[in-house]
Amino acid sequence: MTDETSPRDDASPLALEAWLPYRLFIVSARVAALLESHYGPTYGLTQASWRALAVIGDRPGLSAGEIARAAGLDQFATSRAIAHLMKLGFATRASASRDRRRASLSLTRAGADAFADIARLAGAIESALEASLSAAERRALDGALARLDEASAAIAARGLRGLQSG
Amino acid sequence: MTDETSPRDDASPLALEAWLPYRLFIVSARVAALLESHYGPTYGLTQASWRALAVIGDRPGLSAGEIARAAGLDQFATSRAIAHLMKLGFATRASASRDRRRASLSLTRAGADAFADIARLAGAIESALEASLSAAERRALDGALARLDEASAAIAARGLRGLQSG
DNA sequence: GCCATAAGCTAGCATATTGCAAATATATCG
DNA sequence: CGATATATTTGCAATATGCTAGCTTATGGC
Numbered sequence A, B: 001m002t003d004e005t006s007p008r009d010d011a012s013p014l015a016l017e018a019w020l021p022y023r024l025f026i027v028s029a030r031v032a033a034l035l036e037s038h039y040g041p042t043y044g045l046t047q048a049s050w051r052a053l054a055v056i057g058d059r060p061g062l063s064a065g066e067i068a069r070a071a072g073l074d075q076f077a078t079s080r081a082i083a084h085l086m087k088l089g090f091a092t093r094a095s096a097s098r099d100r101r102r103a104s105l106s107l108t109r110a111g112a113d114a115f116a117d118i119a120r121l122a123g124a125i126e127s128a129l130e131a132s133l134s135a136a137e138r139r140a141l142d143g144a145l146a147r148l149d150e151a152s153a154a155i156a157a158r159g160l161r162g163l164q165s166g
Numbered sequence C: 001g002c003c004a005t006a007a008g009c010t011a012g013c014a015t016a017t018t019g020c021a022a023a024t025a026t027a028t029c030g
Numbered sequence D: 001c002g003a004t005a006t007a008t009t010t011g012c013a014a015t016a017t018g019c020t021a022g023c024t025t026a027t028g029g030c
Helices: A020-043 A047-058 A064-071 A075-087 A109-130 A135-158 A161-165 B020-043 B047-058 B064-071 B075-087 B109-131 B135-158 B161-165
Strands: A091-094 A104-107 B091-094 B104-107
Touching: A020 A047, A020 A109, A020 B020, A020 B109, A020 B135, A047 A064, A047 A075, A047 A091, A047 A104, A047 A109, A064 A075, A075 A091, A104 A109, A109 B020, A109 B135, A109 B161, A135 A161, A135 B020, A135 B109, A135 B135, A161 B109, B020 B047, B020 B109, B047 B064, B047 B075, B047 B091, B047 B104, B047 B109, B064 B075, B075 B091, B104 B109, B135 B161
Parallel strands: none
Antiparallel strands: A091 A104, B091 B104
């Protein structure tokens, strides 16, 4: 049973550390932990509120729901993250829109300063990561990630059922 | 101040969705959520206990500490994940070693079956992701991820201080 | 215009998870 | 054999999360 055709029997159904999604996870988790070790103690931000801060900073005027989508957070987490940012004095709500159920968010001066500070560090981390790649590798990675983004979105949209057969 | 040299003023300090670590995170998070939607309801596993299951299944005989390192979990989470697996009847502890502080873990038949089942799905997801890439892109991604793994480990080891200057 | 229904968001509360100090158990050293 | 180190677990307080229900504002039918 162990020596039929394959020279090296692939006994394990899965090696976690070689599994593509896990490899993506490891890198992103290390970076997230490192960045959090800055913005956590310094500004009292959580991962969720940092993500909301970044989205608001990058695209002011979005509503809570739009921020949720852009930051990869759910509705409740986003609501709490925004409340947190407002308590910290980092964001303000303006109901400028015609639809007053939605409030458009933007950063205060303090929020923008914090964002700029954290973004500087985030950029430094990204640069350090990219420094380990050649220009060709960077391009290839960029393209591959774009494909993986589409593919993972498609898989997630189709759900488990779509995988079993095709 | 806004129109000195750069033709298109890069107003934002950071666009989250273009930030490399976030792009990695998004793909891995989608996949993790999808996989969890299978093993959660089916086996009552959490993300941590699934990772421990996978590590034990792949490399039986490891101790709790070794599992922690391999699964990217902390000591406490691992201890709880193992307790969980044992309660589910998926893992057993054997103090075969000379050092009876460490117990070497392995899967029961039921645990191995669950692992095989989940691994099949995990493999299908990986295949679906890789199907979106050309062979050349797969190779390039593989290489780039290996570099990023090293680089992120190095950055994490050096801590925040190492980044500010170099 | 007015009511019913829907949409966006938030509050409150029960439950689950996490982080960490201390406990437990074993090993090793002097 | 006592002191100290290592591996792991437990208990508990603090946090976070999930979900129901609520508030406010919009929208569509009449």
